[in-house]
Amino acid sequence: MIDVRIPGKPQGQARGRAGAIYRRGANGPEPLIVGGRVKIRVHDPEPSRNWKAFAAARIEEAMGGQPLLEGPILAVVESVFELPKSERRKVPRPATWSSSSKDSDNLAKAVLDAANGIAWKDDREVVFLVSAKLTAAQGEPAYVRLRAWELDTEPESMARVLDVAAQI
Numbered sequence: 132m133i134d135v136r137i138p139g140k141p142q143g144q145a146r147g148r149a150g151a152i153y154r155r156g157a158n159g160p161e162p163l164i165v166g167g168r169v170k171i172r173v174h175d176p177e178p179s180r181n182w183k184a185f186a187a188a189r190i191e192e193a194m195g196g197q198p199l200l201e202g203p204i205l206a207v208v209e210s211v212f213e214l215p216k217s218e219r220r221k222v223p224r225p226a227t228w229s230s231s232s233k234d235s236d237n238l239a240k241a242v243l244d245a246a247n248g249i250a251w252k253d254d255r256e257v258v259f260l261v262s263a264k265l266t267a268a269q270g271e272p273a274y275v276r277l278r279a280w281e282l283d284t285e286p287e288s289m290a291r292v293l294d295v296a297a298q299i
Contacts, residue, residue, distance in 0.1 A: 133250050135193035137275040141210035141264075143180035143237030144244065147173040171180065173187045179241060186245035190277065203258040204284040205292065210238040211265045214275040220269070229264040238262060242277050250279060259281065259292065 152214075153160040163170040163177040212229050239262035241256040251257070259282065267273060282292065 132279070133190070133193055133246075134278045135190050135276070137183075137186045137189045137242070137277070138272065139185070139234065139275075140273045141212060141238050141275045142178060142187050142241055143233040144240040145176040145179045146239075148176055149173045161229040177258040183241055183245040186242055186275070188294070190246050190249045199249075200256070200271060200279055200281050202256065203284060204251055204256045205258045205259040205261075205281055205282050206239075206243065206277065207261045207263075207286045208239040208242050209221055209263050209265060209276040210235070211267050211271075211274050212275070214266055214269050215273075218266075218269075226268040227266050227273070229266040229268075231264055233264070235262045238264065242275055244277075246277065250277075259296070261296075 151162040154163050155161075210229075210233070211226070212231050214224060218224065237282050239260060243257060243260075247254055257279070258266050282288070
């Protein structure tokens, strides 16, 4: 099992940016063409790359040398945003569900990618994912929390997990 809290504003996985691969030509750079097509490289935008590196370091600390999780994995990702200043009141506000502009699936994708090779071999092992967006209680900072467990592969166990999820 892993339980890690990553401090700071949640960062969603941004769309990859594509660009042609260039090589040196006789008259300067020219696109690399293979099979009649220009070769394209897709790279992770810098904000996503930086956040995932920061998150990976926190996940590695939390793992503390324990072995990678294996097999079917259940992951719970909580993305908690700081309460905006315009929403602060004299009577402290409790945590609430968030309707931030960031997509819940992109927030989860960023943290799952950051955990690759640290908490598990690859995020494709995550077979059950719960992703929630919250606004922190007044005075609490923003963070992302990742919890993950190995799941039992017995049919009865699988049915219990699905029954619990259906009741939420």
